[in-house]
Amino acid sequence: MITVHANFHSHFKELASTGEASFQIETPTVEALAESICEAYGPKMEAMLIDPDTHELNERGTMFVDAKGMRISMGDQLSDGDTITFLVGIAGG
Amino acid sequence: MESRLLRVDLTTGKMRSEVIPHSVFERWIGGSGINNWIMWEHFLTHDINCDPRGPDNIFVFGVGPLAGTGAGSGIKGRITFKSPCYNMFGDSAGGGKFPYMLRFTAFEYIAITGKSPKPVYLHICNDEVSLVDASHLWGRDTLETHTMLREELGTYPSHAHTLSISQAGENQVGIASVVSDALRIHARCGGGAVMGSKNLKAIAVQGNGGLKIQMPEEMLAWSDDFRQKIDENEAVYGFKRRGTLGAVEMYQHIGSHFWRNNQGNMFRGGEITSDNWVKKYHKYSEVCSSDCFIACDAKYKIDGTESEAAKKYIGETFRRPEYLTTGSAAGALDVRDWSEVAHWGKITNDYGIDNQDLSCAISFLMELKQRDLISDSDVAELFDREQSLRWGNMDDIEFCVESIVFQKNLFGKIFGDGPYLGAIRYSELKGQNFMKYATYGKGGASFTEEMRPFPTWMNNMAVASRGADHLKGIGLIEKFQRKDLSKIYFDGRTEAADLSVPTLKGASTALIENQVALLNSYGVCLFHWMLDPAGYTPQDYYGKAYAAATGIDRTPDELMLDGARICNLEKAFNSRIGMRREHDTVCERWMWEPTDEGMYPGSVAAEMFNPVLDEYYEWRGWDKDSGLQTRKSLEDVGLGDVADVLENEGSLA
Ligand code: SF4
Numbered sequence: 001m002i003t004v005h006a007n008f009h010s011h012f013k014e015l016a017s018t019g020e021a022s023f024q025i026e027t028p029t030v031e032a033l034a035e036s037i038c039e040a041y042g043p044k045m046e047a048m049l050i051d052p053d054t055h056e057l058n059e060r061g062t063m064f065v066d067a068k069g070m071r072i073s074m075g076d077q078l079s080d081g082d083t084i085t086f087l088v089g090i091a092g093g
Numbered sequence: 094m095e096s097r098l099l100r101v102d103l104t105t106g107k108m109r110s111e112v113i114p115h116s117v118f119e120r121w122i123g124g125s126g127i128n129n130w131i132m133w134e135h136f137l138t139h140d141i142n143c144d145p146r147g148p149d150n151i152f153v154f155g156v157g158p159l160a161g162t163g164a165g166s167g168i169k170g171r172i173t174f175k176s177p178c179y180n181m182f183g184d185s186a187g188g189g190k191f192p193y194m195l196r197f198t199a200f201e202y203i204a205i206t207g208k209s210p211k212p213v214y215l216h217i218c219n220d221e222v223s224l225v226d227a228s229h230l231w232g233r234d235t236l237e238t239h240t241m242l243r244e245e246l247g248t249y250p251s252h253a254h255t256l257s258i259s260q261a262g263e264n265q266v267g268i269a270s271v272v273s274d275a276l277r278i279h280a281r282c283g284g285g286a287v288m289g290s291k292n293l294k295a296i297a298v299q300g301n302g303g304l305k306i307q308m309p310e311e312m313l314a315w316s317d318d319f320r321q322k323i324d325e326n327e328a329v330y331g332f333k334r335r336g337t338l339g340a341v342e343m344y345q346h347i348g349s350h351f352w353r354n355n356q357g358n359m360f361r362g363g364e365i366t367s368d369n370w371v372k373k374y375h376k377y378s379e380v381c382s383s384d385c386f387i388a389c390d391a392k393y394k395i396d397g398t399e400s401e402a403a404k405k406y407i408g409e410t411f412r413r414p415e416y417l418t419t420g421s422a423a424g425a426l427d428v429r430d431w432s433e434v435a436h437w438g439k440i441t442n443d444y445g446i447d448n449q450d451l452s453c454a455i456s457f458l459m460e461l462k463q464r465d466l467i468s469d470s471d472v473a474e475l476f477d478r479e480q481s482l483r484w485g486n487m488d489d490i491e492f493c494v495e496s497i498v499f500q501k502n503l504f505g506k507i508f509g510d511g512p513y514l515g516a517i518r519y520s521e522l523k524g525q526n527f528m529k530y531a532t533y534g535k536g537g538a539s540f541t542e543e544m545r546p547f548p549t550w551m552n553n554m555a556v557a558s559r560g561a562d563h564l565k566g567i568g569l570i571e572k573f574q575r576k577d578l579s580k581i582y583f584d585g586r587t588e589a590a591d592l593s594v595p596t597l598k599g600a601s602t603a604l605i606e607n608q609v610a611l612l613n614s615y616g617v618c619l620f621h622w623m624l625d626p627a628g629y630t631p632q633d634y635y636g637k638a639y640a641a642a643t644g645i646d647r648t649p650d651e652l653m654l655d656g657a658r659i660c661n662l663e664k665a666f667n668s669r670i671g672m673r674r675e676h677d678t679v680c681e682r683w684m685w686e687p688t689d690e691g692m693y694p695g696s697v698a699a700e701m702f703n704p705v706l707d708e709y710y711e712w713r714g715w716d717k718d719s720g721l722q723t724r725k726s727l728e729d730v731g732l733g734d735v736a737d738v739l740e741n742e743g744s745l746a
Contacts, residue, residue, distance in 0.1 A: 009342035010368060011331025047327035056577075060625040061328025063573050069347045069692030071574035071590075087343040088331050089573040090623065091416070091542070091563070 002028050002080035006037065012086040015045045030057070030076045033084065049086075063089035094118045094158060094307065094643040098131070099200045099222060101215060103291050104148060104207030108222050113202060119645055120731070122614035124157025125184060126659040128173035131155075131204050133662055136175075137738065139206075141669050145177035145283075146265050146290035148208040154256065154296070155202040156192040157616020158642045159635070162306055164316050165323070165386035166635070167618025168193045170256075170273065176282040177290070178267030178450065178510040179536050179560045182666045183282030186564070186613060188381040189273030194254040197300030209292040214242070214257075217298045219250060227294035234259040234443045239275035242297045250301035257296075259445035261498040262289035267510030268450040268497070268538075272442060276412055277381055280447040282537075282559050283510075307644035315638045319621075319629075323386045328624060336389040337416035337620075338368045344420075344542065348691010349572075351424040351541035353463075353484060354456035355532050355682060358543035358691045362429035370399070370431035371413055387621060395432050402487070403432035411439040420541035421452035426459070427484040440491065444498045450511035450538040453531075455493045457512050458504070458519075459484055460530050471523070475504040511538045513560075513680075529686075534561030534679040545683050546693030547572055548598040548701040549589075552709055555677045555702070556602060558663035564619065565609060566602040569626060578627055592693065595701035599708030607656030608632065614659060615639055632656070657713075658730040664715075664722060665735050668744040674720030677706060716746030 004023050008016045021040070025032040034057065038046040051058045056074050064072050065085050072084060096113045113127065121127045135151045143149035153173040160168040170192030176183025195201060199220035212227040230238050238257040246253040254274055261269035262285030269285025272278050288294070306312050323329055331339055344350045345366045348358040360366045371391075381390040390412060397407035414422075418438035422428040428437065441448040458475075461467045462482040472480050476496060481489055496505040507522070508515035516531035532539040534551075537560015544550040553566030570578045570589045579589035579597065582604055589597035611631040612619055615638075622629045629635060632652040640646040647655070667676075678684075683698045710717045714726030723746045727736040739745035 007346075009346065010335060010339045011328065014331070014334075014372075044327060047325075048331075052325075058328070059573075059575060059577055060326055060628065061332060061623075063343055065347065065574075065692075071576075073576075085346055087346060088328060088335075088339040089343065089569075090332060090337055090339050090620075091567070091569065091572060 001026055002078065004033050004078050005081070005083040006033070007083060007085040009086060010088045012045075012048065012088070015048060016041050025078075028078045028080075030072050030078060030084070031074045033078060034074065061089055063087040094645060096123075096201045097199055098202040098204060099217065101203065101205045101224070102207045103205060103209040103213070103224070103293060106209075106224055108224075110199070110220075118158070118643055121659065122157070122611065122639070122655050123643070124155055124160075124614040124616040125171045125173065125610065126614035126655070127202060128153045128155040128171055128184065129659060129662045129666075131202065132173050133666065133735075135204070135206070136666070136669070141175075141666070143175070145175040145180060146286060148206070148291070150175050150287055150290070152205040152284065152287045152291065152293070153202065154195070156195055157614050159638055160616035161193040161196045161304055161384050162312055162642050163384060164312065164617070164638050164642070165319050165384060166621050166638070167385040167387070168382035169613070169616055169618055170195070170279075171613060172271055172279050172284045174282070174284055174287045176559065177265070177286040178283040178514070181536070181560065181670060181672060182558045182663050183284065184559060185270070185279035185281040185284055187271070187273045187277045187279035188618065189254070189277035190383055191254040191256050191273040191298065192616065193383050194251065194298045194300055196304055197251065197302050198298055199302065203296065205291060205293060208290065212292045212294050214295040214297060215293065216246070217296070217300075219300050219302055230294045231263060232260060235272040235445045236275040236443050238295055242295060246297055246299060249299075251299045253297045253299050255295050255297045257445070258285040258288045258294060259443065259498065261285055261444050261446045263294070264498070264500045265289045266446065266497055266500065267514070268447045270445045270447050272445045276442070278442050278445065280449065281562070285445050306642055308641040311641035312638065315641055319638075320386050322625070322628065323621070326624060329387055332389050332620070332624060333387060335368050335371055336391065336413060338371050338414070338419060340416045341366070341368050341419060346692070348688070348693065349543045351420055351539065351543055353427050354425060354453070354460045354530065355539070355543065356460065358688060360423050361427065364431060365423045365429050365434070382618070385618065387624075389620060393435055395435065399432050400430050402430040406432055406436050409436060409439060411435065411442065414438040417541055418448055421448045425452035425456040425541045426490055428487060428490070429485055433487045436487070437490070440494060444494060446494070446498060447511075447538070449540050451494060451497065452541060453512035453533070453538045454497075454508040454515050455490060457516055457531050458482060458508075461527060466525070466527065467523070475502060475507070477502045513538065529681040532680050532682055534683075535676055537561035539680075543688065543691065545688050545698055546592060546691075546696035548592070548595055548698070548705050549601045551679055551683060551698040551702060552599055552602045552705045554679050554683070555706060556709055558660070558667060561679070565606055567605050567609060567619075567623075568601065569605070569623065570601050571598065575626075581627060595704040595708070597708075598701065598705040599710070600712045602709050603712040606660050607653055610656040610659040611635070611652055654730055658732060661722065661727060661730050661732055662735060665727070665732070665739055665744075668721055668739055669742060674718065677720055719746050721746035
């Protein structure tokens with residue numbers, strides 16, 4: 001069991017009704033974290049987080065990064081104490 | 094597909110209507126592609142090295158074939174001209190209802206040349222056109238001009254929709270913009286100065302004609318599918334709520350803002366670092382164009398309770414600031430109050446002036462003051478008064494804006510063409526080299542985001558046909574680290590999404606430039622595509638809508654070639670006026686000064702700049718030494734005739 005911290009921004013924050021949360025997950029993977037988050041916050045969060053066609057992390061208008069600013073993918077491993085940040089990916093205007 | 098072009102010679106007052114034949118659409122798609130071709134042909138018989146503020150310059154407005162068809166992908170009109178501030182190819186997109194209403198008249202393209210002996214506006218009412226005295230509008234800002242024209246022209250056959258300039262355009266300020274319906278700005282490259290130089294205050298359109306869609310059934314089916322896709326994309330709901338301000342928190346997290354003239358890359362100070370203000374205070378939503386399934390636009394109205402500063406703006410209402418309005422105010426100028434940021438957006442719109450150029454010019458000077466490189470008396474010399482030039486001081490900033498708009502003083506005159514020429518002129522005036530504090534690419538003002546960690550963005554800034562630009566290349570594969578996109582476009586390779594290597598960055602620029610050229614030529618908004626660039630591909634998914642609207646059925650590969658053709662024509666324009674590889678560069682700050690905060694510290698453009706630029710030329714088939722096009726590269730995209738012109742003028746590799 002590891003603990004992973006999640007930072008939610010913009011639309012993610014609204015869906016989670018919080019900017020931060022911690023999750024205890026059995027398997028140290030992004031996939032397990034994503035499952036926990038969907039379970040905690042329901043179908044809208046799932047729609048934001050998971051691509052229904054590929055079951056990968058949703059790439060459309062989103063950005064999920066580790067502490068070094070690198071985008072994470074479903075298959076990535078996590079370590080105890082990691083922080084993952086959930087952002088919307090948009091630019092310009 | 095057939096469309097009409099209205100040609101207006103303001104010197105003689107003569108106007109004529111021309112049919113744009115199907116073959117032109119087959120070659121140039123529409124929108125920006127056709128605008129470019131109209132300008133190219135114009136400069137085959139007029140001196141391309143003419144003064145952009147002189148009567149020989151041309152001002153083209155065009156709207157692409159998907160606009161207003163019910164496709165739901167937003168509508169963007171485009172203005173195209175030789176830029177008075179950068180002295181190269183210039184164009185700028187804008188939304189609002191003007192472009193869509195133009196399609197409901199007899200025309201979709203307008204080409205204006207010459208110079209009117211007195212201020213006029215062009216009135217298009219279905220197929221009737223007239224030049225009307227505009228002396229009562231001269232001296233008005235864009236909101237007043239729009240309001241007066243609406244009243245004056247009545248509601249038949251429709252409300253009037255307008256494109257207008259403010260006092261900045263009248264004064265031929267290089268960075269003056271053109272504003273659609275007093276709300277949506279064609280900000281870049283100084284189209285307002287071109288209109289002003291022609292004594293053209295506004296264009297007003299009224300129409301109730303219809304649009305002809307070649308394959309209506311197919312169009313409806315496409316539109317239904319698109320609507321469903323948009324509705325299923327949860328990220329769209331977040332985007333509706335915040336528009337591009339959703340980027341504020343992301344950029345704050347990774348360090349991608351442009352703070353104090355890009356001395357840093359994080360916003361400072363409380364609420365400005367998040368998008369909470371927008372959620373709390375934006376008052377009502379609206380769609381910027383009439384044909385958009387997203388509707389990211391919204392308005393605010395300040396009631397004075399939001400903050401201490403907000404008391405200055407009670408009752409003020411305007412569009413919610415977009416990211417770059419925020420980036421320029423909260424970033425470049427370090428304004429920390431949201432109501433002041435919103436006010437910045439409003440004044441730059443009403444004065445019809447590009448807030449990217451403006452903020453880079455003002456923040457350049459603020460940095461000189463911060464570093465004690467200029468004294469209080471130097472500042473007084475520029476402004477004819479004391480001016481603190483303190484970061485974030487909105488009163489000072491507003492005076493800087495007015496100085497430029499009304500050409501009040503030396504500052505206004507020196508910096509009216511943006512930060513690059515402003516910095517050169519000011520360095521000359523003071524006998525000192527201040528260029529290391531100016532932020533620009535290829536002579537164009539920066540867009541106010543941190544770009545040094547992103548090699549594709551840096552390449553975009555260096556090669557964009559209209560100077561530093563985020564809307565020609567768009568480094569989204571890399572910025573959002575989209576390995577999936579990289580794999581799709583580069584045979585399963587992922588390097589385009591990897592920030593640490595130069596590989597596939599120049600290739601990404603070329604690829605996305607071609608795609609964006611297509612979207613700009615269809616006449617749609619870029620945001621729909623940006624929300625799912627793998628799903629709504631310009632050459633494939635949008636290509637079907639284009640076929641339905643025009644009857645021109647192209648394979649995705651053919652459409653990509655069309656996109657490349659459009660980009661090559663913009664490049665050829667700049668080659669004709671003498672631009673070469675040495676112009677495809679970025680400012681010293683980006684090149685050599687490392688970032689020292691955010692998630693990617695220590696980044697400088699120089700690390701990967703040349704290999705990326707070389708790769709870009711390779712992908713384009715251009716000569717790496719001179720940066721010029723080769724005959725083969727032009728013939729490959731069906732531009733043998735353009736190669737002939739360049740060869741005759743010694744501008745072909
Ligand atoms: S997405 Fe936003 S900017 Fe684009 S057309 Fe729609 S409302 Fe306008």
